[in-house]
Amino acid sequence: MLQAARRAPEDYEPYYGFRQTPFSLTPNPRFVFPASSHERTLQTILHALARREGLMLVTGDIGCGKTTLCRRLLAMLPPRTFISVILNPFLTAEDLLKQVLLDFGLVSNADIRGGALTNASCHDLVRTLHDFLGSLARLNASAVIILDEAQDLTLRTIEQIRLLSNYETDSAKLLQIILAGQTNLETILELEQLRQFGQRISRRCRLEPLEPGEVRPYIAWRIAVALADPDRPVVARAEQRAREAVDAFPFSRAAVRAITRISGGVPRVINLLCDRALETARANALLRIDTHIVAESARDLKLAVPFAVSLIEQRAPAAILLASAVCALSIVAARQLPPAHVAPAMPPQGTVAPGAAPTAPSQPTTEPSPMAPVAEPSTYFELAVASFRTAARARDVAGALQQSGFPASVVPSAQWQRVIVGPFDSRAAAEAARAALVALHFDDVGIRESP
Structure with a gap:
C-alpha cells in the first residue's frame, strides 16, 4: 500500500537528482517541447505576421498550451515590433484601448489614473492609437496585439477589435491582432452579429493534445x-x-x-x-x-x-477470474453437441430367442444419425455493458474486456458507441458473465434477449 496519504509530502527533486522541478505548471520556455501541433501553429502564425495579415485565431482545449505558445511567439517577433499582451479578457472596450496605448509606450500609468486620459472617450483613445499606427510605416515597424482567454471577451469589445483591424495602408495592415482562446471561441465567432468579424480572420489554428x-x-x-x-x-x-x-x-x-x-x-x-x-x-x-x-x-x-x-x-482478483472462468465454461457447455443416442443391443437378425416363436424379419428402420446437426437456438442473449460518445473510448473498454476473456465488441449508432458482451446461447451463461462484469464495477449491465 502506498504511503503518500500517511506522511507529509517531500521534495522529490534531490531524490531523483533534478536541478529544477520538471513538471511545474509555470510556462518556463526552457521546458518547451516542440509538439507537432504547436510547431505547426507557431509557423503558421509567424508566416501570417510576416505577410502583414490582420486577424489570426488560435484555439485549443484547456491545458493544451495556448499561453505557452503566445510566450514563445513574443520571443520570435522582429525587433521593430510594438507588442501589447492582454491577459484580462474582462476589460471594457475603453480599458482595452488604454492598456494597448500603455503597452505601446504612448501613455503612462499616471495619464490613465489621474491625467488627461482618465475620462477620455473611446473615440479619443482610438484617434491616439490611429495617429501612432500611421507613423509606423515610415519607421518600417509593426504593431501586434495578443489577446489571451479571448473566449471571455464581450461582444462590444470584440466589435471594437474588428474596428481596429480595419486600420491599413494600400498594401498592409497597420495593426495585427492574435486571439487565443478555448475551443468555444470558435462557436462564439459564428454568431450572426459577429459575421463581419469572422470574415476578417485570415488564419484559424487549433492546438491539439499530444x-x-x-x-x-x-x-x-x-x-x-x-x-x-x-x-x-x-x-x-x-x-x-x-x-x-x-x-x-x-x-x-x-x-x-x-x-x-x-x-x-x-x-x-x-x-x-x-x-x-x-x-x-x-x-x-x-x-x-x-x-x-x-x-x-x-x-x-x-x-x-x-x-x-x-x-x-x-490485475483482476481471483473472484473476477473465477467468474470469468464460469462464464467461459457456460458458453462452452451451451454450445456442446448432445451425446450420441445409443440403441439397446439387439440379437442378430435370423436368430430366435429361447422359448419364443420365430417371427418374420422386420422392415429396416432408419435411426437418427448420432452426428446429425443440432438446431440452432431460437434466441440468444447479449449484455449491454456501457455506451460512449467517442469510438476511441468504446474501443478501449472493449479491448480491455477482450483481454480478460469476454467476447466484447463495439456496436456503433448515430450518437453512441455501445459496448456489447456476447452473444450467449443461454440466460445462465449471460448471468455468469454479468456477475463477472459486476465484480469489475460495471454496475449497470443489462441482459437483452434477441430472437
Missing part, C-alpha cells in the same frame, strides 16, 4: 532539462534531450501508457500527473514508477481513471 507517441518524449524532454545545468543553454533537439534522460527515466512503459490514457495527451494534465507520481514515489522511497502509482496519483488529483488502466492496475 499524440500518443509524443507523450513519452515529452516526459523525457522535461526530465532531461530538469537534470541539466539551469545556467547553461538547453539542447535544441527533442531527440537528444530524450536520449539524455533515458538512464534517469523513472516511469515504466506501462506507466507512460497509463499517463497517456488518463491525460488524453493534454500537457497540463500530464504535468500534474507526473509531478504527483514523483512525489508519491519519493514518499515510498521508490525509484521506479509503475501503473499503480500513476493510478493512485490520478485519484488523488480527482482525475478519472479509465477502466483499461484500472484493470491493469488491479
Whole structure:
C-alpha cells in the first residue's frame, strides 16, 4: 500500500537528482517541447505576421498550451515590433484601448489614473492609437496585439477589435491582432452579429493534445532539462534531450501508457500527473514508477481513471477470474453437441430367442444419425455493458474486456458507441458473465434477449 496519504509530502527533486522541478505548471520556455501541433501553429502564425495579415485565431482545449505558445511567439517577433499582451479578457472596450496605448509606450500609468486620459472617450483613445499606427510605416515597424482567454471577451469589445483591424495602408495592415482562446471561441465567432468579424480572420489554428507517441518524449524532454545545468543553454533537439534522460527515466512503459490514457495527451494534465507520481514515489522511497502509482496519483488529483488502466492496475482478483472462468465454461457447455443416442443391443437378425416363436424379419428402420446437426437456438442473449460518445473510448473498454476473456465488441449508432458482451446461447451463461462484469464495477449491465 502506498504511503503518500500517511506522511507529509517531500521534495522529490534531490531524490531523483533534478536541478529544477520538471513538471511545474509555470510556462518556463526552457521546458518547451516542440509538439507537432504547436510547431505547426507557431509557423503558421509567424508566416501570417510576416505577410502583414490582420486577424489570426488560435484555439485549443484547456491545458493544451495556448499561453505557452503566445510566450514563445513574443520571443520570435522582429525587433521593430510594438507588442501589447492582454491577459484580462474582462476589460471594457475603453480599458482595452488604454492598456494597448500603455503597452505601446504612448501613455503612462499616471495619464490613465489621474491625467488627461482618465475620462477620455473611446473615440479619443482610438484617434491616439490611429495617429501612432500611421507613423509606423515610415519607421518600417509593426504593431501586434495578443489577446489571451479571448473566449471571455464581450461582444462590444470584440466589435471594437474588428474596428481596429480595419486600420491599413494600400498594401498592409497597420495593426495585427492574435486571439487565443478555448475551443468555444470558435462557436462564439459564428454568431450572426459577429459575421463581419469572422470574415476578417485570415488564419484559424487549433492546438491539439499530444499524440500518443509524443507523450513519452515529452516526459523525457522535461526530465532531461530538469537534470541539466539551469545556467547553461538547453539542447535544441527533442531527440537528444530524450536520449539524455533515458538512464534517469523513472516511469515504466506501462506507466507512460497509463499517463497517456488518463491525460488524453493534454500537457497540463500530464504535468500534474507526473509531478504527483514523483512525489508519491519519493514518499515510498521508490525509484521506479509503475501503473499503480500513476493510478493512485490520478485519484488523488480527482482525475478519472479509465477502466483499461484500472484493470491493469488491479490485475483482476481471483473472484473476477473465477467468474470469468464460469462464464467461459457456460458458453462452452451451451454450445456442446448432445451425446450420441445409443440403441439397446439387439440379437442378430435370423436368430430366435429361447422359448419364443420365430417371427418374420422386420422392415429396416432408419435411426437418427448420432452426428446429425443440432438446431440452432431460437434466441440468444447479449449484455449491454456501457455506451460512449467517442469510438476511441468504446474501443478501449472493449479491448480491455477482450483481454480478460469476454467476447466484447463495439456496436456503433448515430450518437453512441455501445459496448456489447456476447452473444450467449443461454440466460445462465449471460448471468455468469454479468456477475463477472459486476465484480469489475460495471454496475449497470443489462441482459437483452434477441430472437
